[in-house]
Amino acid sequence: MDEVRVIEIKKSVFEDNDRDAAALRKELKDKGVFLLNLMSAPGSGKTTTLIGTLQRIKDKVRTAVMEADIDSDVDAVKILKATGVPTIQLHTGGMCHLDAEMTRQGLDNVALSDVDLVILENVGNLVCPAEFDTGAVRNAMILSVPEGDDKPLKYPLMFSVCDLVLVNKVDVMPYFDFDLDKCRKYVRMRNPKARVIPICAKTGEGVDEFADWLLAEVKNWKLS
């Protein structure tokens, strides 16, 4: 695969997204495939984080990427070029999130028997994606330092549904008024179980820790 495929996703016709998401999760379990749903605001560094992570895990776990965007395929092309990991582009046709049925439409284009892990890069948006269970086993999000440490106060649901919060761009912390302790406290307010990992996708700082977390989660899922 050396060209990025673009899949036009249709709006879901299923009304009961939670039921559909649970069914999808069960199907993925039966097939031994772990789905990670990666969310964030626009420009938080999802794609760069993903590239660094894929470079660390691609020889350890068979991985595919679904890159969701309203338009364009710049990110999918970038990921495929930098990592060689099979990547497809999902176009949401203006939709601000993916639900379980839309995720399934994407997965229909992935050779699931050849992969252990699918990473879904959701639409850049801190609001709507949090409202729809995609069928993923784990939800992770990226909060970047320039966005501010107060985001868990303003986007409560997003932080409530995430198992992991990556705090990205820690290299520019000196130039922004971002208090990591305060941020951890706000994340805990929304979700006491969420793990917080500070990273810098550009320099690679912390990305090993994220990669190790992901590999352990995939292993546990397959054994559970």
Added chain:
Amino acid sequence: MDEVRVIEIKKSVFEDNDRDAAALRKELKDKGVFLLNLMSAPGSGKTTTLIGTLQRIKDKVRTAVMEADIDSDVDAVKILKATGVPTIQLHTGGMCHLDAEMTRQGLDNVALSDVDLVILENVGNLVCPAEFDTGAVRNAMILSVPEGDDKPLKYPLMFSVCDLVLVNKVDVMPYFDFDLDKCRKYVRMRNPKARVIPICAKTGEGVDEFADWLLAEVKNWKLS
């Protein structure tokens, strides 16, 4: 007014938002009130930009602010404290955008006969707010440097509907891979008429230009 009021906004029951937005715009015209809809992704610096702008215009035009968020009133409190400009907090109850009817619910809590300009700080989101005409006379958005110069490629509608794009946090441009010429080109692709003003809300760079644009727009609206 020294305390921030919090208004819980109900989901709109109007089906035809465009019609309702046009009606609201006409009502505002009759009352001589200019409504600016300010949009952006989370953490782009809307509130800091707004504070700097209000400090520059508040003695020249009677202004009120409506601050929309899913939750919390941190921004409204900050704006009121820093500027003394009457500010109300709109809570969207999880909704990812404001439509015309929701905007009207907010305006019902503003003393419109005492103001010439109302600035609506929309929910931090580059997707959904672009889909709903709020009834504003002008739409402006902030794209901050850390988000990347490619955002007009990925969020086409937002850039299409905006009359003005503020490129904020230009002070950190040396630390990010952001090409202003490329950004201007991408904005023009989406909207040839959009004006682009580079600013740094923190240092005040460019904020005079934004304030002047806004004052001229308000004046033109009242004379038109």
